[in-house]
Amino acid sequence: MDFKKIVQERRSIKYFDANHKMTKDEINELFKMTVLSPTAFNIQHWRFDVIENKELREQIKKISFNQSQVTDASLLVVISGDLDAWKKNPRKYWKNADENVQKMMESMITNFYINKKEMQRDEVMRSCSMAAMTMMLCAKNMGYDSCPMDGFDFPELSKLLNFPKNQIPVMFVAIGKKLQDAWPRGGQLHLNQVVNFRE
Template identity: 40%
Template sequence: MDFSKVIQERRSVKKYDQNVKMTKDEIEKIIEIASLSPSAWNLQQWHYLIVTDEDKKQQLQKCAWNQPKVSEASASIVVLGDLHAYERAGEVAEEWAQKGYVPADGKKGLVDSIYSFYENDQTKRDEAIRGASLAAMSLMLTAKDMGYATCPMIGFDPEAIRKEFNIPQNLIPALMITLGKGEESRERASRRSPKDIITYETF
């Protein structure tokens, strides 16, 4: 599909065909493409909890204010941000040296820079949410391009999800995405015009 058409036709779909079951291969293909999203130092702060089991979806629905689409979609995905992504700095430095992005003797400096940047807990959280959000948008656009519908969700109790699904403390539930076959027939809500959302140079 033409990219501009993907953007224009993507909708937040609330109702799904419960008879459609997506395969792991289909879901993982979407994830693979979505994971080409950008991230600082290529640390890739995202992780996905993918729930397809019917009983597990019911449990997740309870953590999401009982919204029916959570259990009706083929998969409900909790997009997580990793607070410890910076700990992969060594892997990044090694790959960058192999590809000639940094000289071999520059690996330690790169690692030190990354660790220094992530010393602040707020920075770790901001980057985890930022990375997860970039990947989430890519996931939704990829799904649309492959003929599937999605809906981003913030209506859930993150701590309830953490407890119910044993999510490690370093992973933050940033948002949820329902995924499956469905369509939105209502007219799209209006968008603010460029003149309302652009400021050039300075305020």
């Protein structure tokens, strides 16, 4: 599919065909592409929970304003991030590099994040958002539609999925075959309102 078309035609879909199943190969392909998204220092804060269990989907739906995407999407991915990823043996994020590069990256990463709680959290949000967008565009390219979602009870979700304290939910990405088109676009702000050329 032409890339411009993928961007233009990706929309947030509310109703999916609950009977459609994605193949393991398709799901694998989607994740292989997703993890190529950029992250600061290549820290890859993202964690992906693929919710296959029907009962669990029903439970999640209850804490997600009963949004039907939760149960009807072929794939429901809960994207969360590890707040402590920066300090968990950061050399592993540069495993293909030389030893001296690994050492340098470790020191840069540590100095960048140490004692900066807000930055540690912001970075999780940035990394996971990058992944979500890649996932949605790749899904579109594979003939699927998607919906990014944060309409859920964050603390309740963490409880339901037994997330440790340092793992925070960021959003869901629901993927599947659409049953209904999205509403017409709400309307983009004019470029003049959002793009500022500083000459």
